[in-house]
Amino acid sequence: MSTVKMEESQLLEWVDKLIALQRVIGVQEKQDHFVYDTLRSASDLRLDHDVTYLPPVKFLFPQREQLIDFKLDEGYESRIESEPFVLLGVHPYDVVAISQMDAIYSTGHEDQHYMSRRRNATIIACDVETPSKNTFAGYMGTATVKEGFDVLLTRIESEYIAEAGSEKGEALLTLVSEGVTSATADHLARREEVWRNNVDKMKQQELKVDPRDWPALLQASYSDPIWEAQANLCFSCGGCNLVCGTCACFDVQDQLNWDLREGTRSRVCDACMVRGFMQVAGGHDFQSQRGMRYRHRFFRKGSYIPERFGFVACTGCGRCTSACVSDIANPVKLYNTLLERHPEVFAHRAEEPAPTQAQETKAPTSVFTLYPTKGWVSKKEGERRDIYLPELATLVRSNPITPTETFYQFSLDSGRALGHEPGQFVMISVMGYGEAPFSITSPPRDDDTFDMVIRKVGTVTTALANLQRGDKVGVRGPFGTAFPVYDELLHKDLVIVAGGLGIVPVRSVILYVLSHREDFGRLTIAYGMRTPSERLFVDDLRRFRREPGVTLLETVDRTEGRWTGSVGPVTTVLPEIGPVTSNTRAIVCGPPVMYRFVLSDLLAMGMPEDHIFLSLERRMKCGLGKCGHCQIHGLYACQDGPVLKYSQLVGLQEAL
Amino acid sequence: MEKPRVAIFDFAGCEGCQLQIINLEEEILVLLQLVDVVEWREGMSHQSSSYDIAIVEGSITRPEDAERLRSIRRQAKWLIALGSCATHGGVNKLRHLLDFDIAAEQVYGEAASQTHLQSEHVRAINEVVDVDSYVFGCPIDAREFAKVVKAIVFGKRPEIPEYPVCVECKLQGIICRYEYGEVCVGPLTRAGCDARCPSAGFRCFGCRGLLEDANVEAAREVMDRYGKTTDELEARMALFNTL
Ligand code: SF4
Numbered sequence: 001m002s003t004v005k006m007e008e009s010q011l012l013e014w015v016d017k018l019i020a021l022q023r024v025i026g027v028q029e030k031q032d033h034f035v036y037d038t039l040r041s042a043s044d045l046r047l048d049h050d051v052t053y054l055p056p057v058k059f060l061f062p063q064r065e066q067l068i069d070f071k072l073d074e075g076y077e078s079r080i081e082s083e084p085f086v087l088l089g090v091h092p093y094d095v096v097a098i099s100q101m102d103a104i105y106s107t108g109h110e111d112q113h114y115m116s117r118r119r120n121a122t123i124i125a126c127d128v129e130t131p132s133k134n135t136f137a138g139y140m141g142t143a144t145v146k147e148g149f150d151v152l153l154t155r156i157e158s159e160y161i162a163e164a165g166s167e168k169g170e171a172l173l174t175l176v177s178e179g180v181t182s183a184t185a186d187h188l189a190r191r192e193e194v195w196r197n198n199v200d201k202m203k204q205q206e207l208k209v210d211p212r213d214w215p216a217l218l219q220a221s222y223s224d225p226i227w228e229a230q231a232n233l234c235f236s237c238g239g240c241n242l243v244c245g246t247c248a249c250f251d252v253q254d255q256l257n258w259d260l261r262e263g264t265r266s267r268v269c270d271a272c273m274v275r276g277f278m279q280v281a282g283g284h285d286f287q288s289q290r291g292m293r294y295r296h297r298f299f300r301k302g303s304y305i306p307e308r309f310g311f312v313a314c315t316g317c318g319r320c321t322s323a324c325v326s327d328i329a330n331p332v333k334l335y336n337t338l339l340e341r342h343p344e345v346f347a348h349r350a351e352e353p354a355p356t357q358a359q360e361t362k363a364p365t366s367v368f369t370l371y372p373t374k375g376w377v378s379k380k381e382g383e384r385r386d387i388y389l390p391e392l393a394t395l396v397r398s399n400p401i402t403p404t405e406t407f408y409q410f411s412l413d414s415g416r417a418l419g420h421e422p423g424q425f426v427m428i429s430v431m432g433y434g435e436a437p438f439s440i441t442s443p444p445r446d447d448d449t450f451d452m453v454i455r456k457v458g459t460v461t462t463a464l465a466n467l468q469r470g471d472k473v474g475v476r477g478p479f480g481t482a483f484p485v486y487d488e489l490l491h492k493d494l495v496i497v498a499g500g501l502g503i504v505p506v507r508s509v510i511l512y513v514l515s516h517r518e519d520f521g522r523l524t525i526a527y528g529m530r531t532p533s534e535r536l537f538v539d540d541l542r543r544f545r546r547e548p549g550v551t552l553l554e555t556v557d558r559t560e561g562r563w564t565g566s567v568g569p570v571t572t573v574l575p576e577i578g579p580v581t582s583n584t585r586a587i588v589c590g591p592p593v594m595y596r597f598v599l600s601d602l603l604a605m606g607m608p609e610d611h612i613f614l615s616l617e618r619r620m621k622c623g624l625g626k627c628g629h630c631q632i633h634g635l636y637a638c639q640d641g642p643v644l645k646y647s648q649l650v651g652l653q654e655a656l
Numbered sequence: 657m658e659k660p661r662v663a664i665f666d667f668a669g670c671e672g673c674q675l676q677i678i679n680l681e682e683e684i685l686v687l688l689q690l691v692d693v694v695e696w697r698e699g700m701s702h703q704s705s706s707y708d709i710a711i712v713e714g715s716i717t718r719p720e721d722a723e724r725l726r727s728i729r730r731q732a733k734w735l736i737a738l739g740s741c742a743t744h745g746g747v748n749k750l751r752h753l754l755d756f757d758i759a760a761e762q763v764y765g766e767a768a769s770q771t772h773l774q775s776e777h778v779r780a781i782n783e784v785v786d787v788d789s790y791v792f793g794c795p796i797d798a799r800e801f802a803k804v805v806k807a808i809v810f811g812k813r814p815e816i817p818e819y820p821v822c823v824e825c826k827l828q829g830i831i832c833r834y835e836y837g838e839v840c841v842g843p844l845t846r847a848g849c850d851a852r853c854p855s856a857g858f859r860c861f862g863c864r865g866l867l868e869d870a871n872v873e874a875a876r877e878v879m880d881r882y883g884k885t886t887d888e889l890e891a892r893m894a895l896f897n898t899l
């Protein structure tokens with residue numbers, strides 16, 4: 001790849017040529033700050049900027065973008081629009097941030113909306129001339145970059161060195177004017193010098209904890225009162241999230257046009273600091289306190305993302321520090337304070353020999369140890385599809401089974417079988433109202449139908465309740481993990497404990513087991529409901545009672561009418577499940593409050609943690625590990641769950 | 657689908673919010689084909705007493721107003737409070753900062769003693785009757801108003817943000833007023849206006865009211881950082897009665 005040197009005037013000439021060719025989004029000054037905006041003329045370009053107010057990744061993952069168009073009763077259509085463009089003036093820490101976004105949006109299920117823009121983007125990076133006052137990129141290994149750009153510009157006095165980092169960049173460099181020459185060895189040596197200096201220059205805030213130690217330090221600080229104390233000053237404004245180059249979470253919303261016939265589904269950048277980020281339709285908020293959300297942000301960047309993707313989701317740009325009116329968002333201050341409060345975490349290091357000079361200078365200066373070294377994992381053209389596009393399904397029948405719950409049967413218009421396993425969920429869309437996750441209550445079937453039981457609690461569920469037979473819904477899925485009826489649960493005695501709506505997903509298991517009776521041992525079902533009249537699936541329950549080898553234990557919180565069964569929480573009937581042996585496996589599913597009691601009883605009965613399976617509810621927005629709404633410590637409820645072994649959740653305080 | 661009947665009423669206020677409705681852009685005017693406006697002093701002469709949706713502007717300042725509002729509530733299936741005066745008392749409540757007689761005299765001079773100018777404690781609509789939806793703002797945003805009506809007609813609960821104005825500033829890349837050393841009440845104020853004031857270069861005045869979980873204590877503590885006093889903050893908050 002070529003490396004050339006240009007006079008400033010030659011550089012500007014080149015940029016003007018680019019502007020004539022493509023949309024060029026470059027750094028400019030606006031109201032005493034720097035911003036990325038469409039560049040009209042090379043003379044507006046400010047390669048000497050310290051930091052932009054918002055990161056350049058907003059042009060790949062915009063604050064609001066339309067994903068899908070829909071027409072009521074007709075269906076959904078992907079909207080993937082993107083034209084080639086150039087991002088000009090991208091600092092190294094932002095180049096790294098973009099590679100991180102690439103990893104998140106291309107790993108597993110590729111996000112076509114992000115990736116089509118990414119493929120169309122040409123990144124012209126530039127080394128930092130002026131450090132911003134809040135930067136600590138020098139400690140993060142992001143002060144300079146060797147990869148992730150198409151062209152890298154480095155200013156050396158009055159000249160610029162331009163190095164192509166890709167074929168795309170190489171092509172752009174062919175546009176430089178006559179008279180531009182290759183960079184000499186001397187130029188390259190001076191560039192090395194700039195890089196060395198920049199590492200120090202980008203240490204404006206002194207970070208005392210190596211980012212590779214962040215996960216360990218966070219783990220030790222989980223219960224520290226500091227989170228709550230700091231968050232007392234938090235406005236839950238999400239500013240720190242929304243200016244971040246690596247914050248990738250989003251919300252999905254439907255808008256209806258004024259004619260009430262057509263509309264669009266959009267995604268909007270979301271912020272985990274804002275109240276309600278983890279609130280489920282029933283009203284329970286898994287992070288109702290400011291302190292929990294404040295801690296979550298640091299854990300997501302410093303522990304959960306590293307666990308999952310292998311890089312720390314912070315590049316030291318310092319934007320969050322500047323954005324926070326209360327001055328509590330600064331990672332440097334936070335980590336330095338954590339270190340002071342938890343010196344024990346690294347106490348053992350004091351005994352190790354001090355690093356030699358040589359080792360010290362090897363402190364992270366490049367991105368290669370901590371950060372994604374590859375851009376995206378490219379999928380072949382044919383494998384690319386819009387992961388957010390629902391397929392159409394038709395309501396076959398629905399009937400209310402209690403005053404609040406309705407039974408629905410849908411069939412996929414394509415005629416394919418849903419192909420789910422017991423315990424998995426699907427995302428159901430009602431056009432114009434939105435999309436929400438629901439567990440499937442029918443066992444795996446060969447035909448194109450599947451069943452759900454849904455409680456009317458919010459916008460989507462109310463819209464579902466108003467549907468008529470023959471009406472269309474959108475379906476995505478099935479998603480997530482299942483109860484392992486094909487392996488771990490085979491030939492086992494099963495104890496199923498369900499509370500309230502928790503019966504809905506486990507019914508899928510029960511029905512599967514009943515139709516494959518010889519593959520399983522004894523089946524004991526403990527089912528707790530608020531009142532007798534609210535019990536779901538009464539016909540099924542009657543049948544379960546008659547099945548040989550099946551014990552049904554029922555209980556209600558409050559009795560009414562002629563109820564002769566047991567009264568009390570579901571734990572009341574647990575002693576009756578009989579002896580727990582090494583061949584017993586338990587499945588537990590219910591509202592958040594139920595788990596703690598049931599689990600402690602099961603453990604007390606001698607059940608090992610890895611013999612208990614449970615299903616967790618979260619506010620899933622994507623189902624595919626992208627939107628961030630279902631995060632439970634390092635796990636994604638939509639991918640690693642909803643079905644999890646209790647042994648996977650031990651110590652995860654936010655899980656239950 | 658039968659068109660819902662809509663009636664619009666006003667109480668103590670400047671009628672600026674109704675004016676916003678009259679100013680609806682053409683695109684949104686389609687909306688008016690979805691409903692039947694059956695009563696509206698500001699926009700039409702024909703009046704009716706049967707309606708599904710009542711839109712109420714202004715604050716309640718006199719006993720007879722409270723009575724009229726209650727009867728509106730009885731007839732409406734869905735009641736929308738329109739604008740700051742209706743949603744939380746708005747600038748009308750500034751009057752509570754002064755003794756009533758003094759306030760009346762300052763405003764009306766010698767006429768202050770006339771009986772039709774007598775008024776009592778200022779109340780927001782929801783201090784008198786139950787409210788189903790709110791359209792916040794002083795004045796309201798016509799687009800948001802249309803959005804709320806559209807949602808109701810479509811049978812969807814209107815989604816009104818419960819997060820600070822700062823979210824909308826940051827989404828648009830609007831540079832924070834605190835960076836210019838101004839005291840902005842955006843961190844305490846409910847968003848939904850697309851950060852109208854900050855996007856025009858002003859601080860947020862707080863017209864959409866205090867967030868349910870507004871961290872007022874934090875705002876007080878933060879003043880020091882900007883060389884400001886809590887008095888300055890409180891003066892800003894007083895305007896829309898968010899103190
Ligand atoms: S930490 Fe600061 S920027 Fe982040 S949500 Fe809280 S107040 Fe807003």
Ligand code: SF4
Nearest residue numbers: 822825832833840842
């Ligand atoms: S200008 Fe006001 S509303 Fe906007 S971010 Fe700053 S404090 Fe928040």
Ligand code: FES
Nearest residue numbers: 623626627628638
């Ligand atoms: S990450 Fe979006 S639902 Fe799990």
